[in-house]
Every structure is written in C-alpha cells, then in structure tokens.
Amino acid sequence: MSTGPVPRLDLVGVVVADMARSLAFYRRLGLDVPADADDQPHVEVVLPGGLRLAWDTEETVRSFDPGWVPPTGHRGSLAFDCGDPAGVDRVHADLLAAGAESHLAPFDAVWGQRYAVVLDPDGASVDLFAALG
Numbered sequence: 001m002s003t004g005p006v007p008r009l010d011l012v013g014v015v016v017a018d019m020a021r022s023l024a025f026y027r028r029l030g031l032d033v034p035a036d037a038d039d040q041p042h043v044e045v046v047l048p049g050g051l052r053l054a055w056d057t058e059e060t061v062r063s064f065d066p067g068w069v070p071p072t073g074h075r076g077s078l079a080f081d082c083g084d085p086a087g088v089d090r091v092h093a094d095l096l097a098a099g100a101e102s103h104l105a106p107f108d109a110v111w112g113q114r115y116a117v118v119l120d121p122d123g124a125s126v127d128l129f130a131a132l133g
Helices: 019-028 058-064 085-097
Strands: 011-016 042-046 052-057 077-081 101-108 113-119 125-131
Touching (some): 011 019, 011 058, 019 052, 019 085, 052 058, 085 113
16 A cells, blocks of 8 residues: 555536536525636636535536546535525525526425435536524
C-alpha cells in the first residue's frame, strides 16, 4: 500500500446540455454562481466547507472524451437541505413554477424527513429535504 497522500473529495461535476439553463436552476437553489458564467464551457463554485461543484457542457466533455454519450437512468443526485418541512414545499413549488419537473412531490418519509425530488434541466435528480419536527 502506498504511503502517499490520501485522496480527498474535492469536486463534484455535472455535465449539462445548456449551461445558462442549468445555472439558472441551481441559482434558484441558492448557489452563488457568477452572473457572467452562463456562456462558459466550464463553471465552478466553491461550497461551504471547500468542496467544489462544477458544470461542464457536453461539448467540453467530448473535447477530451470523444466517445462520451449521456448516461441513461438515475446514477446519483445532489441533495439540498431546505431548513424545515415548509421549506421543502416552498422550494419544490418555486422550482416547478420556474419550469422544473417534479419526480416526487413533497411527502413525509418514514426516515424522518420531508422529502421531494425534482429534475434539473438535464433530467438529473435533485433531492430536497428537511428534518421533520
């Protein structure tokens, strides 16, 4: 076993078809994405705690991986804590009013959370949650 540095999760990447549309969606979830980023092929933000979230256009990914094709099916999701159960309902309704599609309407889950799932502009699941009571 190597005695070098231990890998550290530093960045979560999302591949998007339409950068401006995707960034508008994530801005509605409270991410501080620069306003001038909409026409960029690669965008990053640093989240609290230092983890980075990045978006790349499909063209950017194909520039270094020419055989890349968009995946099918659910392979992961980003999850946003909405603060309280009413926040889940409010954020879900706000995203739907802005054109997002609901995958799971808000409900009280058996694991003790108010929970909902919306789809981002590229069809990726985005979880909304808050602790019950």
